[in-house]
Amino acid sequence: MNNTYHTKNELLDYSQRIHFFARSDLSVSLERYIKRWGQCPVERCKVIVVLGGDGFMLMALNKYWELEKPFYGLKFGSVGNLMNFEADIERLEMSLQKSISFSYFPLFVKILGEKSPILSFFAFNDVCLYRRQYQALKIKISIDNVIVTSMVMGDGLLCSSVMGKSAYYASAGGISFDLPYTLGVCAINPFSLTRWKGRLLFPYQTVRAEILNSETRPFVFGWDGQDKVLEPQYKTIEVCTYEKKTITLLKTENLKYGILC
Known part of the structure; x- marks a missing residue:
């Protein structure tokens, strides 16, 4: 920032x-x-x-x-x-x-599905996956094509830019950060025995989340206060910080917030 x-x-x-x-x-x-x-x-x-x-x-x-x-x-x-x-x-x-x-810096999002066109767009605050019904989600997490955990089990997964770090990401227990290029990733209400809770990524790193057993454990994809139920073939989400473009917000000096967080 x-x-x-x-x-x-x-x-x-x-x-x-x-x-x-x-x-x-x-x-x-x-x-x-x-x-x-x-x-x-x-x-x-x-x-x-x-x-x-x-x-x-x-x-x-x-x-x-x-x-x-x-x-x-x-x-x-x-x-x-x-x-x-x-x-x-x-x-x-x-x-x-x-x-x-x-x-x-915005977040660049790609949604991948079997034999389907790749969906891609930008988000600014956060991107999340969360369960649609009583069954918890099972998610395999990779960073730059390296599996960091074969399964996170819980309510979902949340990715946040520095703009959104004090909102849902903070209440979900995400690791705090201040660097503008950083991408915060955290599990949402993970099962008590789940060791992997989250991680901070640098701009050249991409997190990949693959929903396991999505046929029986359906999920909702959300971003910047919006949400969407994806077609069944879309089960994989990739998110990274996009460094090539920026957005600019103006804040008045004498506000008690001081800076955006």
Whole structure:
């Protein structure tokens, strides 16, 4: 995670160069901000201001991250580690100018199935596998094609970027980390006799999770607050940190959170 402070000589003129993106129930607030600051087309804006909570910020990242614009969140939800407290609407540009820039690396995900096309996409917070019914999952874990455990038995498996390390990953007992390239992997509620609980991976390493007996032990695949039941032939997930692109979040200096975690 790289932190960048704007100096006085580097202050950006955000006036009339803001694109606002809001949750559907925040139309009134969205109109207020657009009336004061205008609505710049997202392709030409200098910053994307997101109105909502952490979940909606993740939706915004999935939608716009490839435009390589910085994101500034205004907290309207119950959780807001990725957001900033809403200030006086007239002070928005000043808050943007005084913000700290945090750069993060996304996760690259591949889902493999027998005689089926490979599914691939990017995630930003976390990726997880969890059981659909009462039977625990049995998962074989490999790192760079080397088997590290032939079977982890429990509720599932969770992979987290540094952006998501203080959310579900932390509550699941994952090993804490701060380096931006690191990928945290942990078992979710593993069976008491399971020795392998998790591991930290470097950017050049890929974790591979293969679901065993998936016909009788079905699972759900989740990422960034979304989930999906995969077709039966898809049983293997690969995840690694993607170093070639970054996403940038802006945080205001005087927030009690200090940094994103």
